[in-house]
Every structure is written in C-alpha cells, then in structure tokens.
Amino acid sequence: xxxxxxxxxxxxxxxxxxxxxxxxxxxxxxxxxxxxxxxxxxxxxxxxxxxxxxxxxxxxxxxxxxxxxxxxxxxxxxxxxxxxxxxxxxxxxxxxxxxxxxxxxxxxxxxxxxxxxxxxxxxxxxxxxxxxxxxxxxxxxxxxxxxxxxxxxxxxxxxxxxxxxxxxxxxxxxxxxxxxxxxxxxxxxxxxxxxxxxxxxxxxxxxxxxxxxxxxxxxxxxxxxxxxxxxxxxxxxxxxxxxxxxxxxxxxxxxxxxxxxxxxxxxxxxxxxxx
Amino acid sequence: xxxxxxxxxxxxxxxxxxxxxxxxxxxxxxxxxxxxxxxxxxxxxxxxxxxxxxxxxxxxxxxxxxxxxxxxxxxxxxxxxxxxxxxxxxxxxxxxxxxxxxxxxxxxxxxxxxxxxxxxxxxxxxxxxxxxxxxxxxxxxxxxxxxxxxxxxxxxxxxxxxxxxxxxxxxxxxxxxxxxxxxxxxxxxxxxxxxxxxxxxxxxxxxxxxxxxxxxxxxxxxxxxxxxxxxxxxxxxxxxxxxxxxxxxxxxxxxxxxxxxxxxxxxxxxxxxxxxxxxxxxxxxxxxxxxxxxxxxxxxxxxxxxxxxxxxxxxxxxxxxxxxxxxxxxxxxxxxxxxxxxxxxxxxxxxxxxxxxxxxxxxxxxxxxxxxxxxxxxxxxxxx
Numbered sequence: 001x002x003x004x005x006x007x008x009x010x011x012x013x014x015x016x017x018x019x020x021x022x023x024x025x026x027x028x029x030x031x032x033x034x035x036x037x038x039x040x041x042x043x044x045x046x047x048x049x050x051x052x053x054x055x056x057x058x059x060x061x062x063x064x065x066x067x068x069x070x071x072x073x074x075x076x077x078x079x080x081x082x083x084x085x086x087x088x089x090x091x092x093x094x095x096x097x098x099x100x101x102x103x104x105x106x107x108x109x110x111x112x113x114x115x116x117x118x119x120x121x122x123x124x125x126x127x128x129x130x131x132x133x134x135x136x137x138x139x140x141x142x143x144x145x146x147x148x149x150x151x152x153x154x155x156x157x158x159x160x161x162x163x164x165x166x167x168x169x170x171x172x173x174x175x176x177x178x179x180x181x182x183x184x185x186x187x188x189x190x191x192x193x194x195x196x197x198x199x200x201x202x203x204x205x206x207x208x209x210x211x212x213x214x215x216x217x218x219x220x221x222x223x224x225x226x227x228x229x230x231x232x233x234x235x236x237x238x239x240x241x242x243x244x245x246x247x248x249x250x251x252x253x254x255x256x257x258x259x260x261x262x263x264x265x266x267x268x269x270x271x272x273x274x275x
Numbered sequence: 276x277x278x279x280x281x282x283x284x285x286x287x288x289x290x291x292x293x294x295x296x297x298x299x300x301x302x303x304x305x306x307x308x309x310x311x312x313x314x315x316x317x318x319x320x321x322x323x324x325x326x327x328x329x330x331x332x333x334x335x336x337x338x339x340x341x342x343x344x345x346x347x348x349x350x351x352x353x354x355x356x357x358x359x360x361x362x363x364x365x366x367x368x369x370x371x372x373x374x375x376x377x378x379x380x381x382x383x384x385x386x387x388x389x390x391x392x393x394x395x396x397x398x399x400x401x402x403x404x405x406x407x408x409x410x411x412x413x414x415x416x417x418x419x420x421x422x423x424x425x426x427x428x429x430x431x432x433x434x435x436x437x438x439x440x441x442x443x444x445x446x447x448x449x450x451x452x453x454x455x456x457x458x459x460x461x462x463x464x465x466x467x468x469x470x471x472x473x474x475x476x477x478x479x480x481x482x483x484x485x486x487x488x489x490x491x492x493x494x495x496x497x498x499x500x501x502x503x504x505x506x507x508x509x510x511x512x513x514x515x516x517x518x519x520x521x522x523x524x525x526x527x528x529x530x531x532x533x534x535x536x537x538x539x540x541x542x543x544x545x546x547x548x549x550x551x552x553x554x555x556x557x558x559x560x561x562x563x564x565x566x567x568x569x570x571x572x573x574x575x576x577x578x579x580x581x582x583x584x585x586x587x588x589x590x591x592x593x594x595x596x597x598x599x600x601x602x603x604x605x606x607x608x609x610x611x612x613x614x615x616x617x618x619x620x621x622x623x624x625x626x627x628x629x630x631x632x633x634x635x636x637x638x639x640x641x642x643x644x645x646x647x648x649x650x651x652x653x654x655x656x657x658x659x
Contacts, residue, residue, distance in 0.1 A: 010318075010319065018323065018327065021311045022307055022311060027330075058555070058557060128464075166552045167553060168552075172330070175330035179304070179308075179327060224547060224551060224581065
C-alpha cells in the first residue's frame with residue numbers, strides 16, 4: 001500500500017487483505033480525518049480498477065443510490081414513436097437499459113470489468129435507517145430488482161468499503177454483514193512516516209516538530225474538534241509553501257487555522273497559553 | 276485447524292457471556308479469517324479475530340481482555356469494569372465531605388454533598404398503561420419538533436420535478452402536458468436526544484423520569500437517552516433491549532449516579548466531546564432538569580452555547596415550570612435560558628393537555644446564526 005502513498009499499519013493491512021479474500025464488505029469507523037476514505041481510494045489504485053463512490057447524506061433515497069428511469073428521454077421517445085408503433089412495442093422499448101440512469105450501486109453491479117470495482121459507501125451514518133435497511137439486501141445478495149427489467153445480479157462482486165463517522169450508531173444488521181475496523185489517530189512514528197511519504201522534501205527536523213505539536217493538541221481534553229491526519233498534512237503543506245524553517249509563535253498564530261477549525265477551540269488554546 | 280475452531284468457539288462463548296453480540300456468523304467469520312491468512316504471531320491472531328468477530332469499537336476492550344485471559348489461563352485477570360463513563364480527572368466532587376451519622380448514636384445529620392452517591396437504589400418499573408400514554412405523547416411531540424425531511428413528499432411550486440404526477444394530470448388533457456408538477460420532501464422527522472437529570476434534587480420525579488425515559492428509548496428512531504448528575508452515562512441500549520422491569524433493575528444496578536449532586540455544565544461538555552458526532556442541525560436536544568447546578572455557570576454557558584450552535588432545537592423540561600408564578604431563578608436555569616427554544620413543565624410529557632398548552636402553535640423559527648456568550652444579560656421570561 002505504501003507504493004500508493006498510504007502508510008498502513010498491521011491492522012489496516014490485515015483488514016484490507018481479509019476483506020479482499022473473504023469477499024466481505026469492510027466497515028471502517030473512526031475519527032474524522034484519519035484516512036478512512038483514503039483506504040478505498042488506495043485499494044482501487046492498487047488493484048488498478050475503478051472507484052465508484054456513493055456519498056450518503058441526510059435523506060438519500062434508493063432512487064439516488066440505485067437507478068432511475070430517464071423520464072425526459074422516455075417522454076421524447078414516446079412522442080417520436082407514437083404514430084409508428086403499437087403501445088406494447090413502445091412500452092418494451094422505453095423500459096430498456098437504454099433509458100436506465102445508473103446510480104452508484106447499480107453501476108457497481110454492472111461494471112464491465114475486467115476487475116471488480118471498488119464501491120465506496122461514504123459516511124453511511126448520515127443516511128436514514130430506511131436507507132440502511134435497503135443497503136442490507138444489497139450487501140447480502142449483491143443483486144437488485146428493477147420491476148420492469150427483473151433482477152440484476154453482479155457479474156463480479158464489487159469490493160465494498162463503508163465508512164462511518166459515528167454521527168449515529170450504525171445498526172447491528174449492517175455491522176453483522178461486514179468486517180469491522182476502527183481507525184484512530186496514528187502514533188508519532190506513523191505520522192512522521194506519513195508526512196515523509198506525502199510531502200517528500202519536507203525537512204526532517206520540522207516534521208518532528210509538527211508531529212509533536214499536533215500530538216500534543218490531540219492530548220488536550222479541552223478541544224472539541226481534534227486535528228486529524230489530513231489537518232497535519234495541510235499544516236505541513238502550508239509551512240512548506242511559506243518556506244518556514246522552524247515553528248515560532250508568530251508562524252503558529254498565522255497558520256493555526258489549518259489545524260483548528262473552531263473559534264471556541266482557538267480561544268481555549270489561547271487561554272492555555274499554547275498560542 | 277481443530278484447535279483454532281475450538282478456540283474461536285470458546286472465545287465467542289466467552290464474548291457472549293460478557294454481553295458482546297457475537298453470533299454464529301461471527302464465529303464462522305473468525306474461522307474463515309484465520310484460515311485465509313498466514314498467522315505470524317499471537318498479536319496478529321488477535322488482530323485477525325478482532326476484525327472478523329467484533330463489530331463495534333466499544334467491545335474492543337472486552338475482547339482484548341478475554342483474549343488475554345484465554346491465552347494465559349494461569350494469570351488471573353479481573354473482570355471488565357462497569358461500562359460507565361468517567362470524565363477524565365473528575366472523580367467525585369470537591370473537597371467537601373459527606374458526614375453522615377457522626378457523633379450521636381441514632382441521630383444522623385444529612386446535608387448537601389456534591390459527591391457521587393455510589394449506591395444502588397430500587398427504581399420503579401414503568402407500567403404498561405403509563406408507557407402507552409407516554410408513547411402517544413412522545414409521538415406527537417416528535418411530530419411537532421420535526422426538523423428533518425421525511426420519506427414522504429408534498430407538492431410544492433419549486434423542488435424536484437414530479438414525473439408520475441405530471442403524467443397523471445396530463446391524462447385530463449389527453450396526454451398534453453399543460454402543467455409540470457414539482458414535489459419536495461415533507462418535514463416530518465426529528466432526531467431526538469434526551470438528557471435526564473437524575474441528581475438528588477430530582478428525586479421526587481423518579482417515577483416520571485423512568486417512565487418517560489423508557490418511552491423515549493422505545494420510540495426507536497435514532498434516539499439516544501443519557502442520564503447525568505455528576506457524570507454522564509448513556510442508557511439507550513439498556514432501555515432498548517430489556518423489558519420495563521428488567522430495564523429498571525439494570526439501571527438501578529449498573530448506574531450508580533442516581534441521586535448525586537449536579538454538574539450540568541461539565542456533563543454537557545462531556546456529552547459534546549464524546550458524543551458530539553450525534554448532533555447535527557437536525558437534532559433536537561431535550562434536557563430534563565430543574566436547573567440546580569453546582570458547577571461553574573461559565574462552563575454551563577459555554578456548553579449550552581456550543582450545543583445551541585450545533586443542534587436544531589433545545590427543549591428544556593423543568594418539573595417546576597408548571598407551578599404558578601414560576602420564574603427560572605436557579606443559577607443553571609438563568610444561565611441556560613438564552614439558549615433554550617422551549618421551556619416546558621412536566622405536564623407536557625404527562626398528558627395531552629399540558630402538551631398542547633406548551634407545544635401548541637408556538638414553536639419558534641430556528642436561528643441559524645451562531646450564538647455568542649450571553650452570560651450576565653438579563654434572563655428571558657419563561658413562557659408561562
């Protein structure tokens with residue numbers, strides 16, 4: 001995985017390997033900005049296949065995830081055929097795959113190959129329970145039923161990665177069908193390695209300082225939003241762009257917006273005398 | 276291979292006896308996982324089995340302990356701790372000490388203590404009738420407080436094109452489309468999080484608390500219930516999985532903070548830190564408390580402001596709010612008032628009349644602007 005610029009420790013590597021060999025979906029939970037989504041992207045790159053992404057949100061429906069009939073084109077088509085063909089012929093024609101808009105789940109099932117695609121169902125906790133229930137069937141059978149066309153089964157089982165930020169607890173049914181991995185903030189050594197890999201010509205001394213400072217921020221119980229790895233990378237990138245040699249209080253106060261994203265947290269840091 | 280299978284079975288058995296949900300499918304997964312990967316070390320074996328058999332992060336600790344126990348059967352390892360949540364560095368109150376029954380025999384002096392009262396108490400189980408009644412009230416309450424678009428849609432002039440309806444109306448004009456229909460999703464759902472104050476000052480309302488807690492948890496839809504006094508404990512699972520009687524027993528046995536002092540501010544802070552992910556702009560937070568607070572008002576102010584900015588609505592149920600001439604005078608209430616969308620009394624959760632009185636037609640529009648500190652400003656008048 002390191003070839004694709006991802007530092008995986010043993011548990012992540014094992015999880016990915018098992019998900020691939022056991023052909024089971026992998027549910028990844030963890031703090032924001034710890035590289036959950038990145039895992040799916042890296043698997044797609046590693047296997048040299050497509051990444052199909054379904055971003056879940058409040059109120060997502062089966063139509064938006066699975067398929068929809070292309071109504072405007074169907075209507076136009078009906079108008080064109082009205083005079084020449086019979087009703088039955090028109091019906092069979094407009095309800096064909098030609099007029100089917102494939103949304104991510106169906107696209108993953110119908111993927112032409114040659115390798116199975118990676119299907120990333122991102123932030124599944126943001127969707128409603130009804131949608132989660134609908135996913136259960138999809139994940140168990142890897143098939144969907146379209147009333148007008150019949151049941152469509154997967155040609156190749158897609159590699160499914162689900163991520164959750166725990167804005168609500170994902171149901172037991174969904175958990176049972178998946179392998180489960182919890183990712184948390186990395187150790188200092190791992191974080192340094194990530195920095196080295198992602199920002200190659202970043203000075204080693206500075207990278208030590210950056211990691212040490214971020215780790216210290218994470219250990220503060222007063223902060224409501226702790227900086228994740230993506231924040232560390234942003235900050236390091238900012239420091240590199242500014243051509244900073246070492247972290248001084250002036251540099252800190254001008255670049256802290258990369259790490260701290262809320263006013264209250266900033267005030268907290270000020271009151272603690274860190275900034 | 277036989278060995279591994281036996282080990283996995285033993286492990287899942289133990290896990291089950293510790294309350295971890297681990298069924299046959301998990302055991303099968305465990306076996307397949309071990310078979311499909313070359314195991315390098317004991318540590319690696321633990322990783323693999325944990326991946327396949329454990330499905331939530333809260334169970335990681337129990338799994339690790341049991342695994343350790345099975346691997347080193349000679350070493351005695353204590354049972355996992357109670358699943359309560361402690362705040363870092365805040366054990367139980369300040370330096371004031373509880374003095375009970377000192378000096379004279381047969382005479383006990385009791386006075387206020389901010390310490391945790393670590394004792395079991397017998398809680399009343401909610402009866403079936405009262406449960407049904409609360410359920411009805413809460414159902415209507417949820418509908419009133421709704422902030423989120425539900426499954427159903429309603430016709431509207433803007434929004435997504437409604438093809439089925441457009442075609443249906445076109446039939447009247449022999450298939451010519453004269454009007455294009457639109458629809459959008461109806462606001463009908465509410466994600467409710469309830470926080471119940473179970474400190475000593477709320478003692479008189481224990482029956483009511485149990486009853487509404489149970490009804491709230493059993494309503495089901497993405498609902499979390501917490502109790503707090505000196506610390507915060509999540510009870511949704513306890514309430515959800517056991518019957519009324521067992522739930523009452525479990526809660527009285529497992530949760531030792533009933534009847535302690537109150538630190539609303541730090542409990543809310545703790546809630547935001549640990550369960551902050553549960554709150555979105557669509558969340559309604561319901562706090563049941565009388566507002567007697569022994570923590571610092573600044574902390575409560577900060578926590579309430581944060582809560583207000585992160586959630587859609589805050590409803591505060593105060594048992595005294597029904598009484599005539601009620602003014603939110605306790606420190607906690609005064610501090611929290613500016614951030615509260617609705618202040619209501621117990622009656623609103625107990626019967627329909629109270630409910631309609633308080634939640635009738637006067638839900639305020641939701642302010643989307645972040646709120647700044649208002650500590651020290653004159654408190655708002657209650658909605659009496």
